[in-house]
Amino acid sequence: MNERNIFIVRSGEAALKGHNKPYFEKMLAERIRKLLRKFDGVEVRRMGGLIFIRTDKQIAKADVLKELSKVFGIASISPAVEAPCEMKAIADEAIAYMNNLILEQGIRTFKVEAKRADKNFPIQSPEIAKTIGGEILKGCKVLSVDVHHPDVNLFIDVRSDITYIYQQKISGHGGLPLGTNGKGLILLSGGIDSPVAAWMMAKRGMSIEALHFHSYPYTSERAQEKVEELASILAIYCSRFKMHTINLLPVQEQLAMNCPEEEMTILLRRFMMRIGEAVAQNQNCSMLITGESLGQVASQTAESIVVTDAAVTMPVMRPLIAMDKVDIMAIAKEIGTYEISIQPYEDCCTVFLPKHPITKPRINKILDSEAVLDVEGLVASAVDSATTKDIYPA
Amino acid sequence: MIYLDNSATTRPYDQVAEKVVYYMTEAYGNPSSLHHMGLLGERAVKKARQQISSALGVTDQKVIFTSGGTEADNLAIIGCALANRRSGNHIITTKVEHPAVLEACRHLEREGFDVEYLPVGREGIIDIADLSEAVNDRTILISVMHVNNEVGAVQPVERIGKIKRNAILHLDCVQSFGKLPLAAGWADLITVSSHKIHGPKGAGCLCADRTIKILPQILGGGQERAMRSGTENVPSIAGFGLSAQMIAENMSEHGKKAAQLKEFLRQGIVGSIPDVLVNTPANSSPFILNISFLGTRGEVLLHHLEQNGIYVSTGAACSSNKKEKSHVLAAMGRTDKEIDGALRFSFSEFNTMDEMEIVLDNLVKAVSRFRKLGSFR
Numbered sequence: 001m002n003e004r005n006i007f008i009v010r011s012g013e014a015a016l017k018g019h020n021k022p023y024f025e026k027m028l029a030e031r032i033r034k035l036l037r038k039f040d041g042v043e044v045r046r047m048g049g050l051i052f053i054r055t056d057k058q059i060a061k062a063d064v065l066k067e068l069s070k071v072f073g074i075a076s077i078s079p080a081v082e083a084p085c086e087m088k089a090i091a092d093e094a095i096a097y098m099n100n101l102i103l104e105q106g107i108r109t110f111k112v113e114a115k116r117a118d119k120n121f122p123i124q125s126p127e128i129a130k131t132i133g134g135e136i137l138k139g140c141k142v143l144s145v146d147v148h149h150p151d152v153n154l155f156i157d158v159r160s161d162i163t164y165i166y167q168q169k170i171s172g173h174g175g176l177p178l179g180t181n182g183k184g185l186i187l188l189s190g191g192i193d194s195p196v197a198a199w200m201m202a203k204r205g206m207s208i209e210a211l212h213f214h215s216y217p218y219t220s221e222r223a224q225e226k227v228e229e230l231a232s233i234l235a236i237y238c239s240r241f242k243m244h245t246i247n248l249l250p251v252q253e254q255l256a257m258n259c260p261e262e263e264m265t266i267l268l269r270r271f272m273m274r275i276g277e278a279v280a281q282n283q284n285c286s287m288l289i290t291g292e293s294l295g296q297v298a299s300q301t302a303e304s305i306v307v308t309d310a311a312v313t314m315p316v317m318r319p320l321i322a323m324d325k326v327d328i329m330a331i332a333k334e335i336g337t338y339e340i341s342i343q344p345y346e347d348c349c350t351v352f353l354p355k356h357p358i359t360k361p362r363i364n365k366i367l368d369s370e371a372v373l374d375v376e377g378l379v380a381s382a383v384d385s386a387t388t389k390d391i392y393p394a
Numbered sequence: 395m396i397y398l399d400n401s402a403t404t405r406p407y408d409q410v411a412e413k414v415v416y417y418m419t420e421a422y423g424n425p426s427s428l429h430h431m432g433l434l435g436e437r438a439v440k441k442a443r444q445q446i447s448s449a450l451g452v453t454d455q456k457v458i459f460t461s462g463g464t465e466a467d468n469l470a471i472i473g474c475a476l477a478n479r480r481s482g483n484h485i486i487t488t489k490v491e492h493p494a495v496l497e498a499c500r501h502l503e504r505e506g507f508d509v510e511y512l513p514v515g516r517e518g519i520i521d522i523a524d525l526s527e528a529v530n531d532r533t534i535l536i537s538v539m540h541v542n543n544e545v546g547a548v549q550p551v552e553r554i555g556k557i558k559r560n561a562i563l564h565l566d567c568v569q570s571f572g573k574l575p576l577a578a579g580w581a582d583l584i585t586v587s588s589h590k591i592h593g594p595k596g597a598g599c600l601c602a603d604r605t606i607k608i609l610p611q612i613l614g615g616g617q618e619r620a621m622r623s624g625t626e627n628v629p630s631i632a633g634f635g636l637s638a639q640m641i642a643e644n645m646s647e648h649g650k651k652a653a654q655l656k657e658f659l660r661q662g663i664v665g666s667i668p669d670v671l672v673n674t675p676a677n678s679s680p681f682i683l684n685i686s687f688l689g690t691r692g693e694v695l696l697h698h699l700e701q702n703g704i705y706v707s708t709g710a711a712c713s714s715n716k717k718e719k720s721h722v723l724a725a726m727g728r729t730d731k732e733i734d735g736a737l738r739f740s741f742s743e744f745n746t747m748d749e750m751e752i753v754l755d756n757l758v759k760a761v762s763r764f765r766k767l768g769s770f771r
Contacts, residue, residue: 218697252767
């Protein structure tokens with residue numbers, strides 16, 4: 001019975017989705033199967049609203065948990081052992097389980113909670129807990145019971161065919177399974193914010209594609225490598241995705257020569273949106289995603305966002321809009337993009353930074369400035385110049 | 395491809411690359427092993443020691459192999475200061491040294507040493523009177539670079555030897571070895587690097603007389619007369635030896651050729667591009683030319699030239715990844731704008747006059763294109 005490790009996975013909000021619940025659970029199980037495919041002999045099964053994963057004992061638990069930490073839609077995970085639905089066998093497994101914890105973690109106190117999903121099992125839950133607790137006390141002499149602050153809270157989950165024994169619950173990221181909520185195009189810079197924005201949308205089940213703008217030779221090849229590195233971190237969570245890269249310099253040159261200096265950034269943002277919308281449409285993405293946060297910089301004031309937004313008709317998701325920088329940074333650190341983001345390379349937004357950018361642009365004034373430009377032509381040739389690359393998980 | 399970043403690193407000679415491969419694929423024994431394979435490795439290191447000491451004009455007893463110029467500088471400065479602490483705690487260096495020297499000195503300051511950083515004039519050269527004034531009986535070490543890596547300025551090293559009193563004189567000759575005449579008698583300690591003279595990376599040496607007290611910084615199996623433990627990097631050391639021999643053979647001829655290339659490019663730039671500032675002084679290495687193109691950013695010009703296969707530098711390779719201003723140009727009194735627009739062209743024997751014409755042509759176009767947009771930065 002004990003040659004396999006078991007992981008009980010509880011889905012998060014997917015459980016709330018009524019009639020669609022099986023769909024979400026199926027997507028979740030599929031995502032788990034895909035990530036665990038690298039190990040031999042893994043079994044992923046859905047049962048009673050839970051997902052049960054069985055792996056070979058040879059595969060370290062930590063390796064499996066690491067893969068599961070990349071999955072959205074998991075509320076919690078419990079590594080478990082299994083026993084036949086028979087009191088003697090359950091007690092034996094529970095004792096072996098506790099002995100192992102005594103050796104590995106030096107635990108001294110415990111408490112048992114039992115649940116009987118199968119009401120045909122002849123013994124009631126409180127009675128199961130009491131009996132198994134008693135057997136553990138007999139079998140593990142160093143242990144004593146502490147119902148308030150036990151070192152280990154042992155769960156006995158009696159189901160129709162198998163009984164599961166486990167202790168801790170490891171929290172997952174929550175959210176919804178990848179691919180259950182359409183596809184969005186993230187405008188990915190090399191900064192801290194945009195990778196976090198992409199991650200947050202992916203956490204809500206959205207598949208992503210990325211669009212990166214550069215201004216070579218005003219920006220360096222190293223800056224592009226940095227963005228690819230960031231993207232490959234996102235791909236850990238979002239699975240393989242496409243990244244499109246476009247040189248914005250032709251647009252920037254036109255703006256620099258024909259438009260007021262202080263409007264440079266806001267005009268450029270509008271071009272990024274337009275180009276993004278065109279790329280998104282070509283790629284069947286239904287939304288744009290940006291890392292904008294209200295008031296963070298001149299181009300992210302309320303007025304600037306209104307003017308930026310007016311450039312496109314496609315919905316623009318801004319998951320960081322109301323977040324503070326420190327909170328964004330905390331997520332970036334957690335998902336592993338922070339250290340890469342802070343490498344100091346120029347990005348296309350900083351090369352032509354005006355000395356005093358306007359913070360309260362007015363749409364009419366901006367439209368006047370754009371009137372001298374061949375907006376459609378610039379957008380079309382930018383879209384044509386895109387190069388596309390598959391980004392694989394780091 | 396036109397490679398003008400030879401102060402950062404050089405293309406290894408083909409014969410050197412072959413030698414490195416031989417010591418990696420066939421004669422890969424550890425010089426300390428007692429068998430024949432070990433002997434082959436030991437012989438390679440011995441031969442390299444002779445080739446380098448002969449190029450330097452010293453006895454081969456002096457050469458201590460290291461992992462490169464940085465380690466040799468560290469060993470010279472930290473090793474010397476710690477071993478001679480009883481004679482004094484005063485150290486003199488300059489503001490335009492390589493970070494391998496400056497950071498070693500800052501480390502010693504934190505250890506309680508008194509380090510004096512001599513200023514330089516607009517030419518990047520120290521005033522010998524300043525040095526003369528700074529030296530006292532407590533001065534244990536003077537560390538000065540022969541040729542500056544960013545602008546090519548040549549320091550008056552032969553004159554320092556005469557006024558150094560009891561201090562030990564260390565010369566960082568990474569940019570001058572194999573390129574400029576160098577008399578070993580000028581200094582007590584000399585740093586040399588392999589990959590700046592068409593050798594492989596991963597090797598360098600400190601040339602030091604046995605009478606100089608140095609505290610080793612890497613301890614272990616006692617290699618390099620216990621001054622630098624660790625299994626010898628035989629392939630790189632063998633390649634280093636051969637490149638030192640090869641570069642020394644035609645030194646004056648290569649120097650003359652480099653001087654012609656440099657002069658052609660300098661005159662071409664000054665003659666056809668307005669608002670430039672030549673940062674390299676008259677008294678400089680023929681292999682380095684540093685010029686500021688005002689109203690542009692060096693990094694942008696660099697990437698533009700790179701698109702056409704021309705490789706140059708904005709300053710020192712070691713510091714160009716950081717968002718810091720060149721400490722050398724700052725010490726030479728250049729403004730931030732002048733520093734921003736600086737490019738370094740560094741030559742080797744492989745460059746040709748035809749290449750200089752192409753570079754000049756590209757530069758003229760690049761500078762005018764980007765000056766149009768320059769008002770934004």
